């Protein structure tokens with residue numbers, strides 16, 4: 001995939017299918033240690049051991065409509081190509097953590113892409129799932145939590161146009177500020 005943001009959306013969709021009610025997404029751009037790390041946590045069903053054992057193999061999937069699962073193997077390939085790796089920790093009944101990392105300045109590393117669009121897509125399509133998004137650049141960070149937003153908004157749905165635009169701006173402004181501090 002051309003952008004890491006698509007991978008994030010794809011991995012978060014596994015969490016949605018795994019019946020999570022909270023998904024935490026952490027992006028860490030650590031230029032000091034030349035590493036980009038993405039971590040997605042959920043409190044869903046967890047991954048059965050049989051699937052977990054071969055999850056980096058594209059023929060591993062619990063889907064019945066198509067016989068290849070591509071999300072994790074695809075991201076794993078990208079990480080390996082960029083001198084990084086991918087780790088999955090999953091406990092049945094508790095949840096899953098997918099952690100992917102790559103060399104920040106590796107020539108083949110895809111750009112992060114449009115995080116504000118990706119996050120609003122996820123948030124508005126799954127507005128019964130709490131999403132926490134934390135983005136770190138070196139030692140500075142910001143966080144967005146939909147459960148906190150929902151408390152402030154009361155009856156107003158997250159999918160309302162003004163809210164979606166606000167979330168986009170909030171993410172874009174914060175990312176810009178983090179980068180400005182470099």
Ligand SMILES: Nc1ncnc2c1ncn2[C@@H]1O[C@H](COP(=O)(O)OP(=O)(O)O)[C@@H](O)[C@H]1O
Pocket residue numbers: 014015017018042044045046047048051055060061062063068069070071072073096
């Ligand atoms: N967060 C998760 N919670 C529960 N099951 C998961 C999770 N992530 C992956 N899985 C399991 O691993 C399989 C492989 O995932 P993936 O590589 O993304 O392919 P696909 O989603 O196309 O099946 C899924 O079919 C699912 O059974």
Ligand SMILES: [Mg+2]
Pocket residue numbers: 010011013014069070071072
């Ligand atoms: Mg998938």
